[in-house]
Amino acid sequence: MPETYTAPVTRLWDSDVLVVGGGPAGVIAAVAAARSGASVTLIERYGFLGGNSTQILDRFCGFFTPGPDPQKIVGGLPDEVIDALFRLHAADYHMCPYSDAQLITYNPDVLKVIWExxxxxxxxxxxxxxxxxxVLREGDRVTGVIGAGKSGLISLGAAVIVDASGDADVAFRAGVPCEGAETGGLQALTTTFRLINVDTDRAGQVAPGTLHAMMVEANARGDYDLPRHQGSASLTCMPGVVATNMTKVTDIDVTDPCQMTGAEIEGRQQAMEYARFLIEQVPGYERxxxxxxxxxxxxxxxxxxxGQYRLTRDDIVAGRVFEDAIARCAWPIEDHHARPDTRWERVAQGGTFDIPYRCLVPQAVEGLLVAGRCLSGDHDAHASVRVMAQCMAMGQAAGVGAAWAAQRGLSPGDVPVWEIQDQIRAWGALI
Ligand SMILES: Cc1cc2nc3c(=O)[nH]c(=O)nc-3n(C[C@H](O)[C@H](O)[C@H](O)COP(=O)(O)OP(=O)(O)OC[C@H]3O[C@@H](n4cnc5c(N)ncnc54)[C@H](O)[C@@H]3O)c2cc1C
Structure with missing residues (x-):
């Protein structure tokens, strides 16, 4: 039985735009809204920004089309992040042998400072x-949020909220219909880890297929317990450092703290086992x-x-274009399902498809937009558009839409999309 509990709530300030979640989508949304003239607050549960980009990862996917002749398809405010990384010698271009795509690898600690x-x-x-x-609501309009900090509960008000929490926390609480966490069939979770003191010249010679075959053999001999027989060990922009994406924890409801506690423990145990395998078995990792x-x-x-539109697998594989496009994507469907492999499915003819603004506009609730990986789409569409360049591109459009909705007293869905498109194109968006 749910228990009822009431506690004092301290009211903090109001803003035109409140962004919840400081990941790639949220930071860019906040910056875009501020540059569009809005007063903006960005709330983040950790003490640093970046979301997955700094909590877990070290490479941006999605800026370029895959294949031998990469075309840049995301631009504008996201370029400022990349430029700042290169200015600080904290990034490098990297042709990824796993995805056949040009990525940008970076130092995540430097990136924390760049985001802020x-x-x-x-x-x-x-x-x-x-x-x-x-959330705070007036009728079908969301007017603010309630947050928990060490000092207790606080509230903040806003004309428009951008939910960039990744998990649609605001939208869900506000009553927006959601799918995924409650309906199951989600992608696996991964604890990433880095190895230092790697002989990267030799480690870089090990082809993905060879590494994966070594995993299968190691498992078959019974020497190691490696639940995933694929995954990547990638060179980074830091000498002697390899970043991995190997562990696999499945069938977790990520909104359940009890299940997440178990997933964290399992992820770390697997990381130790994969690290042991690399060090003991793979050339270049001996030291x-x-x-x-x-x-x-x-x-x-x-x-x-x-949302007002649900992006589908068909849209992706057909390379569909939309009049209200706010971003382009070429990243394949990359589905880390429960089995030991990863399912890849490419966009038709190595092309691109559009992400419509309507995927960021929720059903049923006013005063709200989403940006990033909680957009409106089916499982397969999400498995493509969730990469970070596209999350930043979504944030760029959501920030402008939120600012102008707040300033003009409009619903975010009623801001003319062509005006948003003009603004983000002026910043350099490649739509
Ligand atoms: C293992 C793994 C590997 C990946 N590999 C790559 C890769 O190599 N390249 C790539 O481009 N993409 C990769 N991705 C995908 C990509 O990282 C994410 O889809 C992307 O970061 C989503 O951006 P976002 O801003 O929507 O959400 P997130 O990055 O998840 O950011 C959400 C932010 O909101 C905060 N937050 C959440 N809930 C609340 C709350 N209630 N209150 C306050 N703050 C909150 C979080 O702390 C976080 O900072 C990978 C993802 C995973 C999990």
Whole structure:
């Protein structure tokens, strides 16, 4: 039986736009809204920004089309992040043998500082160490959020909220219909880890197929317990450092803290086992050591909202274009399902498809947009558009839409999309 509990709530300030979640989508949304003239607050549950980009990862996917002749398809504010990384010698281009795509690898600790500088320079007010747990509503309009911090409960008001929590926490609490976490069939979770002191010249010679075959053999001999026979060990922009994406924890409801506690423990145990395998079995790793585990286990998929349009697998494989396009994507469907392999399915003829603005506009609730991996789409569409360049591109459009809705007293869905398109094109968006 649910228990009822009431506690005092301290009211903090109001903003034109409140962004919940400081991942790639949320930071870019906050910056875009601030540059569009709105007063903006960004709330993040950790003490640093970046979401998966700094908690778990070290490479941006999705900026380029895959294949031998990569075309850049995401631009605008996301370019400022990349430029800042290169200026600080903290990034490199990397042709990924696993996805046949050009990626940008970076130092995630430098990126933490870049994200916050970008936000602060734009005038965004940052509030860390607060987890949003509920919303304030007036009728069908969401008017603010309730967050939990060490000092207790707080509330903040806003004309428009952008839910960039990745898990659609705000949308779900506000009553937006969602699929995913509650309906199951989600992608697996992964604890990433880094190895240091790797002989990267020799390690880089080990082809993905060879590495995967070694995993299968090691398992078959009974020497190791490796639940996933694929995954990547990738060179980074840091000398002697290899970043992995290997562990696999399945069938977890990521909104259940009890299940997540078990997933974190299982992910770390698997990381230790994969590290042992690499060090003992794979050329180049003989003198390597564990250099760090991800801040938390990586969540690929949780809640996806039901929006004014639901992007589908058909849209992706057909390379569909939309009049209200706010971003393009060429990343394949990359489905880390429960089995030991990963399912890849490419966009037709190595092309691109569009992400419509309507995927960011929720059903049933006013005053709200989403950006990033909680967009409206089916499982397969999500498995493509969730990569970080596209999440940033969604944030760019959501920030402009939210700011103009707040300033003009409009519903975010009623802001003319062509105006948003014009603004983001002026910043350099490639739509
Ligand atoms: C293991 C793994 C490997 C991946 N590999 C790649 C890769 O190599 N390249 C790539 O481009 N993409 C990769 N992805 C996908 C990509 O990282 C994510 O889809 C992307 O980061 C989503 O961005 P986002 O801003 O929507 O959400 P997130 O990055 O998840 O950010 C959400 C933010 O909101 C905060 N937050 C959540 N809930 C609340 C709350 N209630 N209150 C306050 N704050 C909250 C979180 O702390 C976080 O900072 C990978 C994902 C995983 C899990």
């Amino acid at each position: 500088r970008l936000a602060l320079d734009a005038g965004v007010r940052l509030l860390g160490h607060v987890q949003v747990i509920d 390597a050591e564990l250099g760090g585990l991800s801040t938390q286990i990586g969540i690929r998929e949780s809640r996806r909202i039901r």
